[in-house]
Amino acid sequence: MTYVVQAGATIRQLLAAVPRSLPLDPLENRILLCHALGVSRVALITQSERALTDDEAARLDALVQRRLGGEPIAYIVGEREFFGLPFRVGPGVLIPRPDTELIVELSLERLPPGGRLLDMGTGSGAIAVACAHSRRDASVTALDLSEEALAIARANAAANGVTVRFLQSDWFSAVKHEGFELIASNPPYIAAGDEHLSQGDLRFEPVGALTDHADGLSALRTIIAGAPDHLTPGGWLLLEHGYDQAEAVRGLLAARGFLDVQSWRDLAGIERVSGGRIS
Ligand code: GLN
Numbered sequence: 001m002t003y004v005v006q007a008g009a010t011i012r013q014l015l016a017a018v019p020r021s022l023p024l025d026p027l028e029n030r031i032l033l034c035h036a037l038g039v040s041r042v043a044l045i046t047q048s049e050r051a052l053t054d055d056e057a058a059r060l061d062a063l064v065q066r067r068l069g070g071e072p073i074a075y076i077v078g079e080r081e082f083f084g085l086p087f088r089v090g091p092g093v094l095i096p097r098p099d100t101e102l103i104v105e106l107s108l109e110r111l112p113p114g115g116r117l118l119d120m121g122t123g124s125g126a127i128a129v130a131c132a133h134s135r136r137d138a139s140v141t142a143l144d145l146s147e148e149a150l151a152i153a154r155a156n157a158a159a160n161g162v163t164v165r166f167l168q169s170d171w172f173s174a175v176k177h178e179g180f181e182l183i184a185s186n187p188p189y190i191a192a193g194d195e196h197l198s199q200g201d202l203r204f205e206p207v208g209a210l211t212d213h214a215d216g217l218s219a220l221r222t223i224i225a226g227a228p229d230h231l232t233p234g235g236w237l238l239l240e241h242g243y244d245q246a247e248a249v250r251g252l253l254a255a256r257g258f259l260d261v262q263s264w265r266d267l268a269g270i271e272r273v274s275g276g277r278i279s
Contacts, residue, residue, distance in 0.1 A: 028073055033060060075090060085130060102266050104184075115182060122142035125156040142166050181236075188211050189217070191212075243270045250262070253274065259276055
């Protein structure tokens with residue numbers, strides 16, 4: 001890369017559209033500048049005539065180079081907002097997507113007062129922590145196979161001031177004899193060989209959180225098969241899935257005896273979550 005951040009340039013000069021100085025899109029330029037200088041977004045305006053020191057320019061330059069190399073901005077700054085809360089993220093967990101706020105909203109609507117919620121494959125803890133934050137009455141359990149993910153998820157629960165029980169578990173193995181009023185999951189659902197795995201942010205995310213290394217439905221099948229043994233009467237199972245999997249997931253739910261089987265659309269109008277309740 002030939003791009004170099006010049007020391008002595010001011011914040012205003014670096015963010016100017018003409019002549020264009022930083023090479024990323026305007027939002028990303030601001031995020032990396034804040035991170036390099038350790039200042040808030042407001043400071044970019046109130047301190048616009050501040051000139052970068054040699055150290056600051058070198059720091060910003062390194063961040064810009066990483067982004068130009070394709071690294072997700074959330075990993076570079078180590079944080080992503082989800083459901084209005086800050087989440088620490090790193091290469092050991094999937095970056096929380098706005099699409100996933102849908103399963104949080106559906107879970108919050110369906111969890112009875114004082115209910116027990118299980119988040120399977122919690123990753124950064126996004127679903128569990130967001131639910132626990134909105135529902136102080138709930139008792140939230142979150143599991144993941146990855147110890148690295150659980151460490152990040154625990155930190156996110158603590159940073160957001162919520163109590164979540166975290167378990168290292170291969171799907172239901174650590175909750176064998178437990179019942180929940182609601183089970184939610186955003187499992188790996190991308191099929192092996194899907195071209196999206198080699199594009200954009202996904203290239204840098206943990207492959208085990210994205211794909212089942214099979215047809216994309218195997219984790220969803222495992223959860224659907226086991227969930228009735230872990231749901232209390234009337235309990236709901238809610239599953240996030242890929243843009244073209246809603247019909248298949250509804251079929252699996254109906255075949256396992258779930259009632260009220262349906263799918264819900266995300267903000268892009270795509271059927272993103274399917275679920276049902278047991279009798
Ligand atoms: N929603 C993610 C994506 O398509 C995939 C998440 C997952 O596999 N659970 O980028």
